[in-house]
Amino acid sequence: MINTHSAFIFGHTINITNFYFGIDEGFDEILVELNAGAYSLTGFANELGRALNEYSVIGNNYLVSLDRTARKITISADNNFSILTTSSSQFSLSAYSLAGFSGADKTGANSYTGDDASGSIYNTQYKLQKYVDFEDQQGKQSAIVNIPASGRFKEQVSYGALKIMECELKYICDYALGKGSVIRENLNGVADARNFLLYLITGAPIEFCQDENDLSVFKKCIIEKTPDDSKGTKFKLKEDRQYRNTFSTGVLKFREIP
Numbered sequence: 674m675i676n677t678h679s680a681f682i683f684g685h686t687i688n689i690t691n692f693y694f695g696i697d698e699g700f701d702e703i704l705v706e707l708n709a710g711a712y713s714l715t716g717f718a719n720e721l722g723r724a725l726n727e728y729s730v731i732g733n734n735y736l737v738s739l740d741r742t743a744r745k746i747t748i749s750a751d752n753n754f755s756i757l758t759t760s761s762s763q764f765s766l767s768a769y770s771l772a773g774f775s776g777a778d779k780t781g782a783n784s785y786t787g788d789d790a791s792g793s794i795y796n797t798q799y800k801l802q803k804y805v806d807f808e809d810q811q812g813k814q815s816a817i818v819n820i821p822a823s824g825r826f827k828e829q830v831s832y833g834a835l836k837i838m839e840c841e842l843k844y845i846c847d848y849a850l851g852k853g854s855v856i857r858e859n860l861n862g863v864a865d866a867r868n869f870l871l872y873l874i875t876g877a878p879i880e881f882c883q884d885e886n887d888l889s890v891f892k893k894c895i896i897e898k899t900p901d902d903s904k905g906t907k908f909k910l911k912e913d914r915q916y917r918n919t920f921s922t923g924v925l926k927f928r929e930i931p
Contacts, residue, residue, distance in 0.1 A: 675801045678857065679840075680885035682744065683872050684771070684792035685717035686710075691768045694724065695761030698731050698754045702761065707768055711877035713893045714792055715739065718746055721772060725750075741888045744790035746772050755780040795869035796885050798844055798857045805839040806883075807892055807929050812837075836929040837897060838881065842866060843921040845910065863910070863920065870908045870922065874899070878930055898926040 687707045694705040705728040707720055722737035725748065729735065733750040740747070748756070756779040758769050769775065773787025812835045847862040859865060873879065873896045880891040896905035900923035910920040 675804050675883060677800065677884040677886065678797045679801050680797070680882040680888065681795045681869060682714050682792060682880040682882065682888070682891070683795065683869060683877070685712040685714055686875075686877055687712070687717075687720070687768060687771075690766060691771055693761070693763040693767045694721065694769065694772070695757040695763060695767060696725070696754055697757060698729065698733060698752070700730065702757060703728055703730060704761075704763055711875070713878045713880050714741075714744065715880070715893070716878065717771070717791070721746070721748070721768070740786075741891075744773070744792065744794065744888070745787045746774075746791050747784060747786040749784035751783065753781065753783045756785055793868070793872075795865060796857075796859075797842060798846065798859055798862055799842075799855070801840040802843050803839060803841045803924050805837070807836040807838045807894075807927075810837040810839065811835060838892070838894065838927045838929070839924050840927075841922060841924050844913070844916070845920040845922075846916070846918060848918060866910065866920070866922075870910075873925075874902075874906050874908055876905070881927065892929050893931070894927040894929050896925065897928040900924060 687709050692707045692709060694707060696703050696705060705724045707724050712720055718737045718739050722735055725735035733752050733754060736749045738747045756774055758774050758776060759778050761767055773789040773791040775788045779785040814835045844856045845862050845866045847860050850856055850858040876895055878893055878895050881894055882888050882891045898905050899908050901907040901909045908922060911923060913919040913921060
C-alpha cells in the first residue's frame, strides 16, 4: 500500500528530430551530436555529458548534473563556452528543449542551468492501487530447470534477476472536483494520462518515484505488461462503472532495469 502520490518521469527520447546540441568554445559553432535512443532522465544527462566531452575541440571537461527536484540540468566546464539556444544552425533539430534550455544564447560563463524542467512528469490523481513493490515480486530471467533422473533435486540455470512492480492508475478524470475530494483535481487529467501511456508503450525507459515529494528516490523501469497486451504495447483507459468520465488503466506491470 502507498500512502503518498507517486510520479513517473518520462519523455527522454533522442531521434533524427532532436539530436543536435550546438555550442561554441570561442572559435566557431560545434554541432554536438547525441546518440539516438530512449533514455531515462539520468541516462539522458549522462548521454549529454558524454557527447559534449567527445565533441569538445579544446578538451573542455564538461560535467552534466541534475537537480532532480526541479528536473533541471546544469552543464559546467573548465572554461567558458556558449550554448547556442537561438543561433545554432541546427536549432530545428536540437535537443535544447528536451534538456530544458530556452531563450537567448547562453554566453560568457562556464556553467549554465536549464530554464525549464527536462522531459515530462506524470503525477497520480489518486494513490496507486493494487501496488506490489519491485522488491516483493522477483524471479530469474530465462530460467532453465532440469530434473535429474533421481528426482532428488533440481538443476537451475538462469540469467539475471527479474524485479516486477505492479500498480493501477485509478480515478483519472479532467473535471472540477469538490472541496475535500480524495481525488486530486487535474483539468487535463485524461490527456495527461493518455500522453504518459502513449510514451510508455513505446518501451522507452522511465523513472518511477514512489513518493512524488522525493524525486531523488527512483527506480528505472520499462513497461512489461498491460491488461490488453502481454508485451506492453497497448493500453486501454476503461471508464469506471460508478463514476462517468472517470477512467482506470487496470494493473500495469513494470520491469526494473539497470
